[in-house]
Amino acid sequence: MSRSAARITAIGSYVPEKRLTNLDLEQLVETNDEWILQRTGIRERRIAGEHEFTSDISTKAVQDLAERYGKSFDDVDLIIACTMTPDFKTPSVAAMVQAKLNIPNAGTIDLNAACAGFSYGLQMANGLITSGLHKKILVIGAETFSKILDYTDRSTCILFGDGGGAVLVEHDADNPSFIESHMGTNGALANNLYCTDLAGEMFGEDLAARNVVWQNGREVYKWAVNTVPKGVNALMDKAGVAPSDVDWFVPHSANLRIIESICTRSGLSLDNTIYSLEYYGNTSAGSIPLSLAEGVKDGRIKAGDQLLLYGFGGGLTHAGMLVKWSI
Incomplete structure (x- = not known):
């Protein structure tokens, strides 16, 4: 980048x-x-x-x-x-x-x-x-x-x-937050997590649920725990950093079991992971900013910390970035 x-x-x-x-x-x-x-x-x-x-x-x-x-x-x-x-x-x-x-x-x-x-x-x-x-x-x-x-x-x-x-x-060209990024998608797996709108079929097949969220939890779990650690490691490789250089890992708060597996497979510390799911559940696009806000409020996240943010979900798509916190 x-x-x-x-x-x-x-x-x-x-x-x-x-x-x-x-x-x-x-x-x-x-x-x-x-x-x-x-x-x-x-x-x-x-x-x-x-x-x-x-x-x-x-x-x-x-x-x-x-x-x-x-x-x-x-x-x-x-x-x-x-x-x-x-x-x-x-x-x-x-x-x-x-x-x-x-x-x-x-x-x-x-x-x-x-x-x-x-x-x-x-x-x-x-x-x-x-x-x-x-x-x-x-x-x-x-x-x-x-x-x-x-x-x-x-x-x-x-x-x-x-x-x-x-x-x-x-x-702010003198003190930027953004260090590196990584993203990817496997749209062929989209029918494992969806909410319909105008269309009632995908890839030529009728969908099981209409106008509500539906997911194949087992397949989404398999995709997440295999794809996200690879994305996290690709992001760290591009930035030239090791897991020990990351002060806080802030993933999408999907499910604690998924987060634990991602940490194990990527080498990141669960103790240095901030998530918001315990009292807010999975808030989709809201989960990472909620986690960041909680981390700032309780004093865990401080100016100068290096954070690795990683979102993943419906699409199936994923995106992460390494940022320097400077508030």
């Missing part, structure tokens, strides 16, 4: 108030707290209100960022909202955020790379700023997955939650 001229200068987050615990799920499907905790590491997840949508979560995450860092958005020139659960097909979530926060001079775009969305959004922001096309970009990762779940399907409803986070990326 060519030398970056972009720096992450602020971060914020938001999760809905309503909690859905494992004990609550025992009343909905055939499961129990011990079974969920052992297989996923999740204790509870947050659920958006009936009239609370992804643009609301995104707006509140950006407001949190502004309050924590005293940032103004008058000169933000682009908003990238990473999500697969938009309020509408159009307008975009990013356009709704622009309206709700009255940001006067910003372009807006939504990006859908499912659980890898935030990593892709950061990569796009870095490229646009480093190229000189933009100076100040809001990158948001947020979801309301509860609105596309089948709460009779225990293979999915126990996993996902709602929430999100946002970062501000600004031009």
Whole structure:
């Protein structure tokens, strides 16, 4: 990757108030707290209100960022909202955020790379700023997955939650955040994790579920634990760093068993891994910014730390980056 001229200068987050615990799920499907905790590491997840949508979560995450860092958005020139659960097909979530926060001079775009969305959004922001096309970009990762779940399907409803986070990326050629990146896709496996829209078939075959998230958990697990460690190692090789040089690994918070396997196979330390799944569940594109925000709030992540971020999920697609934290 060519030398970056972009720096992450602020971060914020938001999760809905309503909690859905494992004990609550025992009343909905055939499961129990011990079974969920052992297989996923999740204790509870947050659920958006009936009239609370992804643009609301995104707006509140950006407001949190502004309050924590005293940032103004008058000169933000682009908003990238990473999500697969938009309020509408159009307008975009990013356009709704622009309206709700009255940001006067910003372009807006939504990006859908499912659980890898935030990593892709950061990569796009870095490229646009480093190229000189933009100076100040809001990158948001947020979801309301509860609105596309089948709460009779225990293979999915126990996993996902709602929430999100946002970062501000600004031009700074002297102290850039972005060191190296890596990405890839195996679209041939897309039918293992999907949520339908206009089409009801894929690769010539009818799909089992309509308008709700469906996944073949076994196949997604196999893909993740084989693909992501290779991607992590490719990223470190390109950057010329060893696992011991990484201060914090911040993966997509899919499932603790997946994260444990990725750490074992890539040589990264689980003790130096930050995830948000225990109390928020799998929040798709929201999981990495939520993890980052939690790590900053509790003092684990400090200025100067080297972080390895890695998103992976529906597509099946994955993207990671090595960043120097400088807030």
